[in-house]
Amino acid sequence: MTVASWVLHVDLDQFLAAVEVLRRPELAGRPVVVGGKGDPTQRAVVATASYEARRFGVRSGMPLRTAAARCPDAVFLPADNAHYEAVSQEVMAVLRARPGVVVEVMGWDEAFVGADTDDPEALAAEIRGAVRAATRLECSVGIGDNMLRAKIATEFAKPGTGGGAYRLTAANWAEVMFDRPTRALWGIGAKTARKLADRGIHTVRELAGTDPAALAAELGPALGPWYVQLGRGIGRAEVEGTPWVARSRSHETTFQTDLADWADVREQVVALARRVAAEIRAEDRPAARVAVKVRFTPFSTYTRSATLEAPTLDADRFAAAALEVLEKFTSRRPVRLLGVRAEFTRP
DNA sequence: TCTGGGGTCCTAGGACCC
DNA sequence: TCTGGGGTCCTAGGACCC
Structure with a gap:
């Protein structure tokens, strides 16, 4: 052995x-x-x-x-x-x-x-x-x-x-996976499976046999070739033990009853922003950007964001910035969900 | 039967600068 | 006279995953 x-x-x-x-x-x-x-x-x-x-x-x-x-x-x-x-x-x-x-x-x-x-x-x-x-x-x-x-x-x-x-390696990849739909791959969801099917690619075998450059032109310079790699069972082999450093911190809430009054919307955005601010302060990770997510009734969802003048840990400044971003939304349709996200500076 | 919450990464267009 | 090409940042949206 x-x-x-x-x-x-x-x-x-x-x-x-x-x-x-x-x-x-x-x-x-x-x-x-x-x-x-x-x-x-x-x-x-x-x-x-x-x-x-x-x-x-x-x-x-x-x-x-x-x-x-x-x-x-x-x-x-x-x-x-x-x-x-x-x-x-x-x-x-x-x-x-x-x-x-x-x-x-x-x-x-x-x-x-x-x-x-x-x-x-x-x-x-x-x-x-x-x-x-x-x-x-x-x-x-x-x-x-x-x-x-x-x-x-x-x-x-x-x-x-x-x-x-169960063991799955290069030795049995084709035997086990080639006849399965592309959706069986980790990283291919319903939307991508459909796009591939539109191009005549239904199975893992067909995906594995596709020219990466051709798929790059159609589905994106990085994603296209990556999908082909997925079909071939190729991926990262080294497990990383180093602690993960988060890129962002966020909170969102779906209201049991839609918010019809924009004053309530402002109030809830401030509350969410303060929750996020408390957490990033606890982590000592200043926010460099703020994003606000709004889902109107019935379900249309939009995000607006802005880079802060300077990264901040200050709850008042972060909440004020979130309110400013909220003003980018002009529709006053009833609101089903609100979210606030802080994005950190990349180290 | 109306669809949560917390994340990550990629793409594309426009701004802006050289 | 109205034309270049590259690089980078900003922003919005899409897709995926647990």
Whole structure:
């Protein structure tokens, strides 16, 4: 056996629902839907549905109202982000505790692990056991020769389809992926899949065989060639362990009742700006730009932004700048959502 | 059944400068 | 006389992901 460099993608199963069931064991086996304030009559969407709820067709991103229609017996729970963040950190600590590994966190419920080993399946089994022992949570592990393949491999490792781990490398990429739609690739969404289909590219095989320069001309100088690389299973192989430096900080709110009075809109923008300002001050990261997002009824969404005269940590100045940007909007249609974002200077 | 919240990166056009 | 080409910043929008 030779020691090689591997990428493992660790993905917690039905994370939010599983965490809620842990603190309320009587919910085990029941359809559980986590999202919003846990009130399916409110404007909010599903953050995570348990596998039992998914059997009724409940999916992430679906309005809670729809989820309730599909699964009237589901238990609806409010999202408790602070708790999920804490549990997530426990899991990441378990991953980082393995000797010699590099961990790159991708969200609350997933991380890449870079490791040199002659038996990645054994490492995957060790990780699953360690996470289970420390947190009582289940996870699936994708094994790959780069991050793209490891990430996609996780889909084949999930409960119901896989046995907890799955290996996807250059050796079986064509066999496993070539007949699948381009949408199966990490980075190709519904819109891009349609654009590719319009050009006669439906499968991963067809994408892999496309001339990168031709796609550059049609879909952009960077994106076009990148899509072809995705089709070929090529991606970053080095997992980065250095802490992520955020580019921006933002808050947004969807109002349960649209704001019809522009005075209320101004007031809410100031409140959001002050929340953002408090956070960037706590992080000591001055805002260089401010952006304001407005979603009018029914759903048209626009963003306006401006570079500040000088980067600032001052809440009054930041809020004033946000109000100034808000004035770039001239429509006075009812407002469904407001957002304020601070962008940091690039180091 | 009307569509959350928090992010990142890419693209393209225009301004502006040399 | 009304024409060049490159580089960079600013801004808005699009797309994707968790």
